Amino acid sequence: MPIATVNPATGWTELTFEPLGSEEIEERLRRAAAAFDRxxxxxxxxxADLLRRAAELLDEDTPDIALTITSEMGKPVKAARAEAAKCARTMRWYAEHAEALLADEHPDDGDVRDSGASRAYVRYRPLxxxxxxxxxNFPLWQVVRFAAPALMAGNVGLLKHASNVPQTALYLEDLFLRAGFDEGCFQTLLVGSGAIxxxxxDDRVAAVTLTGSExxxxxxxxxxxxxxxxxVLELGGSDPFVVMxxxxxxxxxxxxxxARTQNAGQSCIAAKRFIVHADVYDAFLERFAAGMRDLTVGDPADEDTDVGPLSSEQGRADLEELVDDAVRRGATAVCGGGRPKELERxxxxxxxxxxxxxxxMRVHREETFGPVAxxxxxxxxxxxxxxxxxxxxxLSSNAWTTDPAEQERFVRDLQAGGVYFNGMTASHPAFPFGGVKRSGFGRELSAHGIKEFCNTTTVWHGA
Known part of the structure; x- marks a missing residue:
């Protein structure tokens, strides 16, 4: 895949970039290692001062970077602005809380004495x-939810972003530089997947985090x-949305x-499978389908648009294959099921x-990365x-019930990294985020996320 901005609303290639050569990659690795040492x-x-300054700059830049995101991956501009605001809030949250999250931990005095130590503690050091x-799909947020805790822990970052959002990737490097981070603390690598x-x-790289496909x-x-x-891996999801x-x-x-159509349904944590009790199935389906029909599909630069284009022609083709396979095998498209006739480009x-x-049906097993429920x-x-x-x-799950016994069963038995009651899954810096099974391992955000890329060090002093 070329490193290029291809506007999903038009299909036109707006800007292309040459990938870094081997000497340029080597220079960035050298720069990263030197920056970490400092x-x-x-x-x-x-x-914290540096990260707060980055948040301030992002707030100032939001109108422009939102339009860049819209042109690169098709997110409605109002959603792109909301994504930028969420990133700035998360930067401020980690600036405020990181020191407490990574404070030295002191075991029970009895355990310290039993170990033969005069004192002992646990310290978290950067990797x-x-x-x-x-x-x-969330070209700012996916990066910031890694970068904010990693930088606050004392690590430095190398970003290999998706090849279709190069301008957003370069913006992120520039943002941290303008905020005052040393050259090399956060760098964007415009490279193809073959360079990963x-x-x-390379021995200078200590760890890796990936959000993407299985x-x-x-x-x-x-x-x-x-x-x-x-x-740390955050991979696909086919989250259930249960209605009792x-x-x-x-x-x-x-x-x-x-929950199904945010970001045109291109979200790992979007609810995808709606599992409805027979007693309320008809009422739910009628209201749900009506709401889906009422959405405005169109130009993502338009403030009134609810659902923009998918990010790529291939992404749409993959979705069409899943829907067509299901219909051929007997599924019913209550609404939708094809390309909007009024949107030719x-x-x-x-x-x-x-x-x-x-x-x-394939759709029963595979992730639908688009506005298909x-x-x-x-x-x-x-x-x-x-x-x-x-x-x-x-990855996550949603359950709609006010019955405490049912809620406890869902918490006990749903196989997911999160269980959200009477609402929809949404990430927040205070809560750990990640999944089980083929949705990956490890956690992002919260204390759990910031400690993923720390050396948990036992410090022991003899009597």
Missing amino acids: YRTTGFADR GVVLAVMPW EGILR GAGRSVAAIAGDEIKKT PSADVDAAARTAVT GFYYEPTVLTGITPE TVYRVADLEEAIAVANDTSFG
Whole structure:
């Protein structure tokens, strides 16, 4: 894939970039290692000042960078502005909380004495240069949720961003430089995926984090495992959205529309499979389908647009294959199911609701990365949990019920990294984010995320 801005609303290539050569990559690796040697000794207060300044600059830059995001990957401009604002808030959150999150931990005095020590504690120290392989769907947020905690912990970053968002990738490097971070603390590498292995195997790179497809995760994890380097993976998701009889069906249906179509459905944590108890199935489906039909699909630069184009022609083709396969095998498209006829250019796809899903359909097993929802009718709680877990993924989950016993069952039995009741999954810096099964391993955000790229060091003093 060329490193280029291809506007998804038009299909036109607006800007192309030459990938870095081997000598340029080597210079950036050298610069990163030198920067870490200096930066790791800085204090939390100094790091926090730099990160707060980055947040201020991002606030100032939001109108322009939002338009860049819209032109590169098709996100509606109002959503792009919201993404930038969330990034600035997260930078400020880590600037405020990182020192406390990484404070020395002191074991119980009795355990210290029993170990034969006069004193002992645990200290969190930075690992070094962290390679971040990031996707296009949230081109600022995916990077910042790694970079903010990593930089506050004293690490430095190398960003290999998706090849279709090069301008956003270069903006991020420039943002941290303008904020006052030393040259080399955060660098963007405009390289193709073929260059990742050599960079990751370099001894100066200590760890890697990847958000992306299952295939990319397998590849990077295999290389990192061979090199025995710390890895965090956030991969695909096919999150369940369960609606039980005690739910507020109107609220559930309204939220379901947003949960499925935010970012044109191109989100790992978007609800994708809607699992509805038979007692409320008809009412939910009617309201949900009506809400999907009412969405405005169109130019992402238009403030009134709800759903923009998919990020690429290939992405739309992949989605079409899943829907066409399901319909051929007996599924019903209650709404949508094709390209909007009034939008001849660009990579648009209609918000779609499919019912009658059976296990032999690809859409039952594969992630739908676009505004396509599958709806299942279930008879009871047991069947709801069974259908929810009938996936290779386990990123997050949503359950709509006010019954405490049902809520406890969902917490106990849903195979996912998060369980959200009577709302939709959303990431926040205070809460850990990540999944199980083929959705990856490790956690981002919160205290758990900032410690992923730290050397947890036991310090022991003899009597």
